Amino acid sequence: MSESFMKNTTSRRAFLRGSAAAAVAAGAGAGAAKAAEPDPLITEVQDWAAGFGDGVDATPYGLPIRFEDDVIRxxxxxxxxxxxxxxxxxxxxxxxxxxxxxxxxxxxxxxxxxxxxxxxxxxxxxxxxxxxxxxxxxxxxxxxxxxxxxxxxxxxxxxxxxxxxxxxxxxxxxxxxxxxxxxxxxxxxxxxxxxxxxxxxxxxxxxxxxxxxxxxxxxxxxxxxxxxxxxxxxxxxxxxxxxxxxxxxxxxxxxxxxxxxxxxxxxxxxxxxxxxxxxxxxxxxxxxxxKWTWEMDAKSVVTAPSPQSPITHGPGPLVITGLAWSGRGAITRVDVSKDGGKTWETARLAKPGETRALTRFYLDTEWDGGEMLLQSRAMDDTGYVQPTKAQLREVRGENSIYHNNCIQTWWVRETGEAENVEVS
Amino acid sequence: MSESFMKNTTSRRAFLRGSAAAAVAAGAGAGAAKAAEPDPLITEVQDWAAGFGDGVDATPYGLPIRFEDDVIRxxxxxxxxxxxxxxxxxxxxxxxxxxxxxxxxxxxxxxxxxxxxxxxxxxxxxxxxxxxxxxxxxxxxxxxxxxxxxxxxxxxxxxxxxxxxxxxxxxxxxxxxxxxxxxxxxxxxxxxxxxxxxxxxxxxxxxxxxxxxxxxxxxxxxxxxxxxxxxxxxxxxxxxxxxxxxxxxxxxxxxxxxxxxxxxxxxxxxxxxxxxxxxxxxxxxxxxxxKWTWEMDAKSVVTAPSPQSPITHGPGPLVITGLAWSGRGAITRVDVSKDGGKTWETARLAKPGETRALTRFYLDTEWDGGEMLLQSRAMDDTGYVQPTKAQLREVRGENSIYHNNCIQTWWVRETGEAENVEVS
Missing domain, CATH: 3.90.420.10 (Oxidoreductase, molybdopterin-binding domain)
Incomplete structure (x- = not known):
């Protein structure tokens, strides 16, 4: 790379560089990547680029690709x-x-x-x-x-x-x-x-x-x-x-x-x-x-990381994401805790909450590689705050089947694996 | 039905009554429909209610029902x-x-x-x-x-x-x-x-x-x-x-x-x-x-009625619907013409137009059973108005392949069938 444009380089966060993403070896340019040990994914013509794929008549009504066959009901x-x-x-x-x-x-x-x-x-x-x-x-x-x-x-x-x-x-x-x-x-x-x-x-x-x-x-x-x-x-x-x-x-x-x-x-x-x-x-x-408990109270859950969606990378940047919803109106805020509810950070809503529809939230964070007790807590535009399991049990006992909207906890281990747990 | 509550009957439009929807024979009440010629759909136990259906393990990943197998690419x-x-x-x-x-x-x-x-x-x-x-x-x-x-x-x-x-x-x-x-x-x-x-x-x-x-x-x-x-x-x-x-x-x-x-x-x-x-x-x-004609100009089309989606009912209430979009911003208005562009009515947008996303429009109208030359005309928040084919040809000629965003015309016949036509 020439010096001339490096001087004009924009400022940036170097978010992943030096951690997960691999810097291409020096000298790399358009189509000229030459690492000491060539990565076949970079330097060779890959199988999928060496021939033709399926035509537009192959799938009149398409299904997910076979590699996603675990994403099912x-x-x-x-x-x-x-x-x-x-x-x-x-x-x-x-x-x-x-x-x-x-x-x-x-x-x-x-x-x-x-x-x-x-x-x-x-x-x-x-x-x-x-x-x-x-x-x-x-x-x-x-x-x-x-x-x-x-x-x-x-x-x-x-x-x-x-x-x-x-x-x-x-x-x-x-x-x-x-x-x-x-x-x-x-x-x-x-x-x-x-x-x-x-x-x-x-x-x-x-x-x-x-x-x-x-x-x-x-x-x-x-x-x-x-x-x-x-x-x-x-x-x-x-x-x-x-x-x-x-x-x-x-x-x-x-x-x-x-x-x-x-x-x-x-x-x-x-x-x-x-x-x-x-x-x-x-x-x-x-x-x-x-009876007549029709409305679904405000609720949320972290969908990843979670037991079926563990962290598969090391410490560093981590996106914590989940869903929030309320049968009484729109979600206005979601907080995320990494320590079982002791401290909270306000998550980013992908879009402003819409009435009686799912809202996606993200917490863009740094994982130190340690254990976490992940929770999320939703709030809606009626002012309602999603309760803890203890708060809900105080009112409802443990005999209910329906309308459990309590805060969920995932215990994320150092390995990145997660488990469904209760915190007192 | 008793007189008592008929007096309290709310005002209404009697939108379909007397045309398409069938009034249940006099004396009909909850589970007691007794028409002169009993409709088996009303008075008998239908096949689909007489036995069990599929369990929740039948389709881990579902496809459209077979009756919709023509709705394909x-x-x-x-x-x-x-x-x-x-x-x-x-x-x-x-x-x-x-x-x-x-x-x-x-x-x-x-x-x-x-x-x-x-x-x-x-x-x-x-x-x-x-x-x-x-x-x-x-x-x-x-x-x-x-x-x-x-x-x-x-x-x-x-x-x-x-x-x-x-x-x-x-x-x-x-x-x-x-x-x-x-x-x-x-x-x-x-x-x-x-x-x-x-x-x-x-x-x-x-x-x-x-x-x-x-x-x-x-x-x-x-x-x-x-x-x-x-x-x-x-x-x-x-x-x-x-x-x-x-x-x-x-x-x-x-x-x-x-x-x-x-x-x-x-x-x-x-x-x-x-x-x-x-x-x-x-x-x-x-x-x-x-070259470099990247942005897709504002455009719309009536999706129904249309050649593959004819009118299958008689005169009376008709929903005309379609899609509008603009690569430059949000759709602000869609007009619909039944007479090939001589007169226009403003359609109802299902939701306010969103930037660079499809907008659904509806014209809730009465069909007199006569021929129509159906058109739609989209406007976006830059003030752009979708052109006629003649207007577009004036600028672009007839040699183009790409970026045809002109107004489309469907000729709807008295039978309800529709055909792709040009109007001068």
């Missing part, structure tokens, strides 16, 4: 008696950004994922309405539609962690969540079309699968931001996400997002169905139950 | 001599919202899609830098990273339409475009790390495939918003989109978004490589060529 066999009434988990430890691709977005079924053609699809709206109506799929596409990105979190997400640290990976502790761009018609529009009675205080929504998974939703929410959705991330819903039509109930527990939506009944009282009494109520410390 | 055989140096098209006629799933996002290769492991990946930065460097994939993940949604449009999108209406479908006329949420490191960060010379006015970027597809980018752009990206829509880039690392050059023609990025050289002049001289220059009416 996973289920936990012991969790339920049968996989048709079970759940799988989004591989959040391996994702970045905020959008969840449909192909790896978690599923939860009550009687399995059914196959229902658009042509056969019908949506009935009945009960306390002026004119009960039945819509075809095409009918729905004729109403003004909207686009919104929302997270969908199962009420049971992190539910296995109430009694102690159970599952070793962010995918399993926090992966009952996905975040997609939905296209659909406001439920309000459909209710207005049928002429809902103002005496109607609730809607009862059910799906076309065998479970029907009926849930009662207060009319106030039904008229607010609920969508009758038919696209996610631009394309048709996947079979396992309710093709051709599902309900989107922003910020509220995932089981209310009824898939294969077939009926909306306007009622003056809730149904108190199986799925909202025997399930999805919270048993408190004193043995009593609280 | 398609290529045009006569376009190039070989599919390894060709392009395919995003099925934009069948998508909604703004995000393009990776699985159906268009591909353009110069020597085919190569398979390159993360472990083998190297990125060299050399030329007018203080310290030439070679980064591994892991090195890149240690720099502070960003998330942004950007469109990527091939310079040749709509290129077959210069001489006249050629291809019958929005997928083929406008489908060389996709829009994804990228995660990556600013190129600026990498340049600073190597200590780029302020005498360096250009960077030359090349890929690891056999073509190398080298392109020169002015330093001003390289330091602005260019990303060295490794995730799209949350997950790893697909093989066909440059796994594991591609360049993202927001708003600029797609061929500069070098895939399998292997080298960035800081230079004092552009290289004038094959891919920026014999290709990607515009031949004007007088036979001279203009």
């Amino acid at each position: 996973r289920n936990v066999e012991w969790l339920t008696a049968d996989t048709i009434s079970s759940i799988n988990f989004t591989p959040i430890h391996a994702l970045d950004g905020t959008i969840t691709p449909q192909g790896c977005a978690f599923e939860r079924h009550h009687s399995g994922a059914i196959e229902l053609r658009k042509e056969d699809y019908r949506l009935m709206i009945n009960g306390m309405v002026e004119t009960p109506l039945v819509f075809t799929y095409e009918d729905l596409t004729r109403f003004p539609r909207e686009n919104h990105v929302y997270f969908c979190e199962c009420a049971a997400n992190t539910g296995m962690e109430w009694a102690g640290a159970q599952l070793n990976g962010a995918q399993f502790t926090h992966g009952m969540i996905h975040n997609m761009e939905y296209t659909g018609v406001p439920l309000r529009t459909i209710l207005e079309e049928a002429g809902y009675s103002t005496d109607g205080k609730w809607v009862y929504v059910e799906g076309a699968d065998a479970s029907s998974n009926g849930r009662s939703i207060p009319m106030e929410k039904a008229l607010d931001d609920v969508l009758v959705a038919f696209k996610a991330n631009g394309e048709a819903l996947r079979k396992e996400h309710g093709y051709p039509v599902r309900l989107v109930v922003p910020g509220w527990e995932g089981n209310m997002w009824v898939k294969w939506l077939r009926r909306v009944e306007v009622m003056d009282a809730p149904v108190e169905s199986r799925e909202e009494t025997s399930k999805y109520t919270d048993t408190l410390a004193d043995g009593t139950s609280r | 398609r290529n045009v055989e006569w376009l190039t001599a070989d599919t390894i140096s060709s392009i395919n098209f995003t099925p934009i006629h069948a998508l909604d919202g703004t995000i393009t799933p990776q699985g159906c996002a268009f591909e353009r290769h110069h020597s085919g899609a190569i398979e390159l492991r993360k472990e083998d990946y190297r990125l060299m930065i050399n030329g007018m830098v203080e310290t030439p460097l070679v980064f591994t994939y892991e090195d890149l993940t240690r720099f502070p990273r960003e998330n942004h949604v950007y469109f990527c449009e091939c310079a040749a999108n709509t290129g077959m339409e210069w001489a006249g209406a050629q291809l019958n479908g929005a997928q083929f006329t406008h489908g060389m475009i996709h829009n994804m949420e990228y995660t990556g490191v600013p190129l600026r960060t990498i340049l600073e790390e190597a200590g780029y010379s302020t005498d360096g006015k250009w960077v030359y970027v090349e890929g690891a495939d056999a073509s190398s597809n080298g392109r020169s980018i002015p330093m001003e752009k390289a330091l602005d918003d260019v990303l060295v990206a490794f995730k799209a829509n949350g997950e790893a880039l697909r093989k066909e989109h440059g796994y594991p690392v591609r360049l993202v050059v927001p708003g600029w023609e797609g061929n500069m978004w070098v895939k399998w990025l292997r080298r960035v050289e800081v230079m004092d002049a552009p290289v004038e490589s094959r891919e920026e001289t014999s290709k990607y220059t515009d031949t004007l009416a007088d036979g001279t060529s203009r």
Whole structure:
């Protein structure tokens, strides 16, 4: 390199230089790298550059490359008696950004994922309405539609962690969540079309699968931001996400997002169905139950480093990243602790938090190579602060299954490996 | 239904009632539909509700349901001599919202899609830098990273339409475009790390495939918003989109978004490589060529109704929808014409336009059942207005291939079918 331009070199942080990134041997220039011991990756024509690749007709609909075949939904066999009434988990430890691709977005079924053609699809709206109506799929596409990105979190997400640290990976502790761009018609529009009675205080929504998974939703929410959705991330819903039509109930527990939506009944009282009494109520410390806990409180988790995404490099620059969300509004701040909650640093939000959507956070830091007790703590625009596990147990006891939004701890060892632990 | 609540019925638009949506026969209530001729879809237990569906272990990584198997990338055989140096098209006629799933996002290769492991990946930065460097994939993940949604449009999108209406479908006329949420490191960060010379006015970027597809980018752009990206829509880039690392050059023609990025050289002049001289220059009416036409001008297209997405219902409510974008900034307004540009109505933007990202627009209208000459016209925040084909030809002639951003016309017939036409 000539002296002339070195004098004009811009100032910089020399972030990785001298640590991880390899400086090319002196004399290196355009296509003329000549190190003492030539690196075949630099000096030879690599296999992948020596021939042609696949043509544009190879994959009409593409899948991830085979080297990423571990980035998949996973289920936990012991969790339920049968996989048709079970759940799988989004591989959040391996994702970045905020959008969840449909192909790896978690599923939860009550009687399995059914196959229902658009042509056969019908949506009935009945009960306390002026004119009960039945819509075809095409009918729905004729109403003004909207686009919104929302997270969908199962009420049971992190539910296995109430009694102690159970599952070793962010995918399993926090992966009952996905975040997609939905296209659909406001439920309000459909209710207005049928002429809902103002005496109607609730809607009862059910799906076309065998479970029907009926849930009662207060009319106030039904008229607010609920969508009758038919696209996610631009394309048709996947079979396992309710093709051709599902309900989107922003910020509220995932089981209310009824898939294969077939009926909306306007009622003056809730149904108190199986799925909202025997399930999805919270048993408190004193043995009593609280019900109608629809909104998902503010929550966050460090996705990397984490048990399935260990640190594989030495000390020096480290990006700590994770997700934060709130069913009550937008995330305004996320703090990260490396010492189990003794001290906190405010993370950088990739974008300003959006209402009821996932927010990505980053802490760009230096790792000294020592152990860490990694935590994250989310705050939303209602002023709510994500609680510690101890704070949550004080109010809720240890008998709950649902609505565990406590701070998660990963113990990162000197090796870079991480483990799910509790700190007192 | 009882009289009591009918009196309290809310006012509504009766949007579809009496036209498409079927009113349930009198007496219909919750689960008690009794029409004169019972509709089996309403009164019987449907097949899909009579048994169980698939369990959560059925599809670790999901694909679209088989009923949507026409929503795929398609290529045009006569376009190039070989599919390894060709392009395919995003099925934009069948998508909604703004995000393009990776699985159906268009591909353009110069020597085919190569398979390159993360472990083998190297990125060299050399030329007018203080310290030439070679980064591994892991090195890149240690720099502070960003998330942004950007469109990527091939310079040749709509290129077959210069001489006249050629291809019958929005997928083929406008489908060389996709829009994804990228995660990556600013190129600026990498340049600073190597200590780029302020005498360096250009960077030359090349890929690891056999073509190398080298392109020169002015330093001003390289330091602005260019990303060295490794995730799209949350997950790893697909093989066909440059796994594991591609360049993202927001708003600029797609061929500069070098895939399998292997080298960035800081230079004092552009290289004038094959891919920026014999290709990607515009031949004007007088036979001279203009080069360095990097930015994609404001453009829009109605995606439905369109030739591949005809109107399948009768007169009445109709949603006209499409996409708009600008390489120079954000879309501020889209107008829609039903009469070939004589009169215009301003469409509704699903969200305020975002810089260098796709914007979805809707016109919620009434179709009288007659013929339409559908057009859309985009405006961006620089004040630019998408031109007519005649206006564009006046300046550019008919010899160009690239950068055709003129207003598109679909002739919609009384049958609802649509065709690609030109209007004078």
